[in-house]
Amino acid sequence: MRIKTISAGLIALAMLTSCVSKKVYTDLESKYAELKKENRSLADENGSLTKEKNELDLKSKDLQAQLDKLKAERDKLAKDYASAKSGLDNLQSSYNSLEKSSGETNASINKKNRELLAELEAKEKALAAEQERLDKLKAELQDRSQRVDELEGMIAAQEAGLKKLKETLSKALNGFEGKGLTVEQKNGKVYVSMENKLLFGSGSWNVGSEGKKAVVEVGKVLAANPDISVLIEGHTDNVAYNGSGQINDNWDLSTKRATAIVHILSENKDVNPKSLTAAGRSEYAPVADNETSDGKAKNRRIEIILTPKLDELSKMLNDI
Known part of the structure; x- marks a missing residue:
């Protein structure tokens, strides 16, 4: 306008x-x-932000569904607790009535009194058993509520941590914007995608100087976040490898390229090598159509996938 x-x-x-x-x-x-030109640029940026928002909304809905399920279980437990307490109150009332009746008896109805006392004793035992069950339900309800609160806090902290990690990576890699590098947060992970034009020559797994600078910057962020698991995936287009030597096909090429990135990250002594995994995906996980040269270029890439450790969160979900 x-x-x-x-x-x-x-x-x-x-x-x-x-x-x-x-x-x-x-x-x-x-x-x-x-x-x-400025208008088109703003429109493209708006489309990208809309896509990222939709992905975050899907993740949020999934987490909300889990929390709703847990809250439903907690509410059911609270309902059982209320029912048990009502039963306990009825037993207490019955016990009081029997006790009063027993006090009003006299010697002429000793037999009836003995029957009432026996019934009263049975009621007392039932009351004690119900009280024990009620206390157990109450403790379980409190424990379940506490775990739900803790889980909500952990999920919120995880989302905040991922957002901060993405922002840190975006800032560290800002100098490579427009050179085939993107940083995204989706599905509870952060993805750093680098097209081969930034990293490798055709058919090669040797990382160029400009690409190495980008990988080194990623390594600095990983060194500051030792609890992050890192998967490095190599991807190719669907054009069969026709070189010779150490490489047989696209599987070999994608794996060697992923391993090359691992080696650069490992040069940073503060990066834990146990957190690094290299994988070759060949041509079988494309992100664009291989029918066009632009699509092939997007498919020839390295993806560095950063995943926070979820051991504690998974254990809590299992316990609940």
Whole structure:
């Protein structure tokens, strides 16, 4: 809308000032082209942000579904507790009635009194057993509620940690924007994707100087986050490898490229090598259509997938 308004203004200005020089007219045309380019850039950025928001919404819905299930279980336990307490109150009332009746008996109805005392003793035992069950249910309910609260806190902390990790990586890799490198947060993980044009030559697994700089920056972030598990995946397009020597096919090539990235990350002594895993995916996990050259370029990539350790969270879910 802004561009259309400016454009109309420029045209009107040109019509009203027919004597304007060609240079002024050319400058106005250039300004209009720049504004159109800026508008397209903003539209592309808006589309990317919308896509990321949708992915985060899906993750949020999945976590919310788990919490809703746990809360439903907790509410059922609370309902059982209320039912047991009601039964206990009834037993207590019955016990009080029997005790009162027993106090009003006299010697002439000793037999009846003995029967009432026997019934009273049975009621007392039942009351004690129900009280024990009630206490157990109450303790279990409290424990379950505490675990649900802890789980909610852990999930929130995990989401915040992932967001911070993504922001840190984006800032560290800002200099490689527009060079085939992207950073995304989805499915509870952070993905750093690097196209081969940044890292490798055709058919090669030797990392170029510019690509190595990017990998080194990732290594610095990993060194500061030792609890992150890191999977490095190599991907190719669907064009069969036709080289020779140590490589047989795209499987070999994708694996060697992933291993090359692991070696660079391992050069940072503060990165725990036990947290690193290299994997070759060959051509079988494309992100674009291999029918176009642009699609093939996007498929030839390295993905560094960062996953927070979920051992404690998984254990808590199992316990609940």
